[in-house]
Amino acid sequence: MTSLVVQTSFLGDMVLTTPLLARLARRGPVDVVATPQSAPLLTGHPAVRDVIVYDKRGGARGWRGLLRAARAIRSRAGGEPRGVTVAYLAQGSLRSATLVAVAGVGERVGFASSAGRRLYTRAVPFDRTQHHAERLWRLASTDDDAPDAPLHPRLYPSSNDHAAAASLLATSGVAPGAPILVVAPGSVWATKRWPHYRSLAIALATDPRTAKARLVVLGSAADTGIARTIAEGMQSIGAALPIDATGRLPLLASAALLARAGAIVTNDSLPLHLASAMGTPTVALFGPTTPDMGFGPLAPHADALGVQGLACRPCHAHGPQACPLGHWRCMEELSVARVIDAVADVMRVTR
């Protein structure tokens, strides 16, 4: 059986799709339709035969782009038929469902709650109580089976990715094997960005439980400003400056860096899922979203923190750009002391 998985959602969703990919790979070849942004996450993934890049908002926008992608689903490079027998719609839009229907895939499986459900041949319940990795994994179930062990996403950085991460650390004076701690202060959604990373960095540098570890700030180029703010805070107390990795590492090199880290503190954002894939002890900070929405950490040693007792939480599927109530208590009131205690706890378990 040849499977096709359509996953054109956010980068974190692609990471959470990897347990489904591994499950399907036990049945036969697996091809994946991905965005140009998320396709690199699957480089070297042993469960994946081919990645079909579908730039649905760029060069492949509109009907012509969809038809081109449908042709790519029908045939591999060189004209060999792919022979896809089942398509799994991990992303539930009508466009994705149309894509695989136009490509002639006879069996189309997706969530019963998805916009494209009318084009599915089998609809699977979307259980809001499950982790999203498990929801995706269950797309491949024909009965009510459950995973027999906790699901862990997996990514496979190459030796070049590991070398890029090691080189960044070495050029910043970190010896091989020396402890590092990672903070990932960014998020596309403003209300998900915990506002106390500068204070946390100072606390990490002065707390005897964490002070030996060199701090690394991980994120995209958009996070360079907060990395600078963190560095200014550490400079003000004479601590070693953090290593600014924002915008400097490709996705899988970022994953390689996390494989090397003693722990990460992250918002509800991509680095949380990269850490889950690499088994990095994780402290995840949730504000306008909550872990029970299905996107909590899956690393073996992890803690998810949030302000309890706020009637307004969660207030949004992703996190609004501004707090609709104006006070942003879900993040403002999440204290540095709680976070640093959680870091010390998850670190203690493994490293």
Ligand code: SF4
């Ligand atoms: S409404 Fe509540 S949960 Fe939403 S951003 Fe504001 S404080 Fe946070």
